[in-house]
Amino acid sequence: MTFTLATWNINSVRLREPIVCKLLQEEAPDVLCLQECKSPVDKIPLEGFRALGYEHIVARGQKGYNGVAILSKLPIEDVGGHDLVGLGHARHVAAKLENGVTIHNFYVPAGGDVPDREVNLKFGQKLDYLTEMRDWFHGDRPEKSILVGDLNIAPREDDVWSHKQLLKIVSHTPVEVEHLAQAQDAGNWVDITRQDIPEGQLYSWWSYRAKDWDAADKGRRLDHVWATSDISNAGHSSRVLRHVRGWEKPSDHAPVFATFDL
Known part of the structure; x- marks a missing residue:
């Protein structure tokens, strides 16, 4: 069985339904994992997705914030969602394909603007979230699994436009990178994107603040596809x-794709 999977922080699935449908029409991944849906599950615009062949969905949602969803052409079984750190946020959902592969879709907290948990509660929540991911994977070692999502960390020097200038910027600080690495190691996860593209600058997010995001190219690779070893x-x-970032009324993230032969 060969299937293609995509992950995309959509930054409001209802606002950006047209470009979700455009991606599904033009690229036709078998599975699309969305983050930051900003919608209760019953308000997700499923009719248009179903018309394009995406008849299966598992999701966790809340009004106006967070939210994760897995849209699939292939039959999937809802196998739960973890509320890590007990925040009450819709940040994780998991589904199992008929071939036994489990897909985890995560939206890790962004962490606010100041990389200091003593003065920024959100940064502390982010670190605690990653610690609970690590402990979960240690205690319940994942097998035959894929993990995708907006993990809100660009771990490598070539995952950001300037390693030196972003060392003290949330998403690339050493403490965040270390926490992410510990979670990755605990689950024996392999970074599929970098397995395939081992060298060179690679980004999946460009700020709305840039007048010309493409020309400035101050990106970060915040969106990831991992698989168990x-x-x-x-x-x-x-x-x-990358070109999807330039579509009309875009998300500030671009979709990341991978194909699996399983």
Whole structure:
């Protein structure tokens, strides 16, 4: 079984329904994982997605904030969602394909603007969230699993436009990178995107603040596709659809794709 999976922080699924449908029409991934849907589950505009063949959905939602959803052409089973750190946020949902592969869709807290948990509650919540991810994976070692989502951390020096200038900027600070690495190691997760594209600058997010995001190109790779080591060699054909960031009324994130032969 070969299937293509995509992850995309959509920054409001209702506001950006037209470009979700455009992506589904033009790229036709078998599975699309969305983050920051900003919608209760019953308000997600499923009719248009179903018309394009995405008849299966699992989701967790809340009004105006957070929210994660998995849209699929393939049958999927809802296998739950974790409320890490007990924040009451819709930040994780998991689904299982008929071939036994579990897909985890995460939206890790952004962490606010100041990288100091003593003065910024949100930064502390982000670090605690990653710690609970680590402990969960240690205690319930994942197998035959794929993890995707907006993890809100660009871990490598070439995952940001300037390593030196972003060392004290939330999303690339050493403490965040270390917390993410511990969660990754705990689950024996392999970074599929960088397995396929091991060298060079690679971004999936560009700020709305830039007058010309494309020309400035001050990006960060915040969106990730991981797989457990038992199936990581099945992943290939990774790509970031940078041009989607330039679509009408875009998200500030671009979709990240990978294909698996399982």
